[in-house]
Amino acid sequence: DAxxxxxxxxxxxxxxxxxxxxxHSTISGNEYVYWYRQIHSQGPQYIIHGLKNNExxxxxxxxxxxxxxxxxxxxxxxxxxxxxVYYCIVSMNSGYSTLTFGKGTMLLVSP
Amino acid sequence: xxxxxxxxxxxxxxxxxxxxxxCEQHMGHRAMYWYKQKAKKxxxxxxxxxxxxxxxxxxxxxxxxxxxxxxxLLNLHLHALQPEDSALYLCASSQDxxxxxxxxxxxxxxxxx
Numbered sequence: 001d002a003x004x005x006x007x008x009x010x011x012x013x014x015x016x017x018x019x020x021x022x023x024h025s026t027i028s029g030n031e032y033v034y035w036y037r038q039i040h041s042q043g044p045q046y047i048i049h050g051l052k053n054n055e056x057x058x059x060x061x062x063x064x065x066x067x068x069x070x071x072x073x074x075x076x077x078x079x080x081x082x083x084x085v086y087y088c089i090v091s092m093n094s095g096y097s098t099l100t101f102g103k104g105t106m107l108l109v110s111p
Numbered sequence: 112x113x114x115x116x117x118x119x120x121x122x123x124x125x126x127x128x129x130x131x132x133x134c135e136q137h138m139g140h141r142a143m144y145w146y147k148q149k150a151k152k153x154x155x156x157x158x159x160x161x162x163x164x165x166x167x168x169x170x171x172x173x174x175x176x177x178x179x180x181x182x183x184l185l186n187l188h189l190h191a192l193q194p195e196d197s198a199l200y201l202c203a204s205s206q207d208x209x210x211x212x213x214x215x216x217x218x219x220x221x222x223x224x
Contacts, residue, residue: 036213043115043201043215044154087153098144098167099213101153 003027003090009106012082018075020105022088025069032093033064035073036101037084044087044101047073078109112137117202117216125224126192132219134185134202140214143185145177146201148218154201160185192223 005023012018024033035047048055048062050071055062061074075082087104091097115136124130134143142161146154159167160179168177174196176188185202199218206212 038154041217043203043217044213045215046212085153098156098159100156103153 003100004088004102006086006088006102006105008103009108012075012078012107012109014080014109014111015077018078018082018107018109020073020075020086020088020107021070022073023070024088024090027068027090030092031090033062033068033071034089034091034099035060035062036087036089036099037082038087038104039081039084047086049093078107080109080111083107083109113214115202115204115214115216117200117219119219120217121220121222123222123224124189124192126194128192129188129190131189132187132200132202132221134187134216135183136204136214137183138204138214139182140204140206141182142205143179144203144205144213145185145187146203146215148199148201150198158187189221192221194223197222 032049032051034049036044037047038044048057048060050062050064064071085104085106087101089099091099118133144159145157147157148154156169157171158177163179163182174191178186199220201215201218203213203215
């Protein structure tokens with residue numbers, strides 16, 4: 001069962017903000033939202049995660065709606081190196097949960 | 112050391128061969144994972160090791176046999192594979208019980224002929 005829904009592809013101009021949406025309407029109270037990305041021919045890379053509050057780190061910002069049914073990953077100034085498949089994953093943060101990848105969004109950053 | 116190292120990077124094997132994929136990390140992570148990724152598809156979880164014990168086997172065929180000899184090493188032994196097993200095999204590690212901060216290796220590209 002798909003726990004998240006993401007657009008299959010998005011385009012972004014270099015230097016502009018990339019806003020990647022994710023719907024997770026069945027998220028439960030103890031489940032976190034995780035974002036990973038996979039650049040071509042590499043392993044996935046952790047970006048950011050959150051439970052309820054908005055989060056920011058050196059790579060990106062994560063905005064989670066108040067009802068937690070959707071979120072947006074923001075890359076503030078996209079570069080060509082940000083071209084990748086971005087995965088939004090919902091899971092508990094415990095020893096008995098793992099990461100299950102959905103289809104993700106292919107983000108293409110163009111000059 | 113903040114990397115997961117996978118060897119070999121590429122492997123071509125016949126259906127009657129026996130081969131092994133290796134994964135190594137020195138970050139002190141106690142959870143290690145094998146994922147399989149077919150072309151243009153997301154990674155699929157195969158096995159999870161927690162404190163060197165197999166904790167999850169996602170109904171993977173017995174021709175794939177994982178092994179965790181110590182806390183830094185994870186192997187995947189391959190025997191009698193089929194052409195449809197051709198894929199990118201990814202190893203990852205994390206602090207046990209934490210889903211953020213998985214560190215993935217670059218994978219082994221396996222071709223079964």
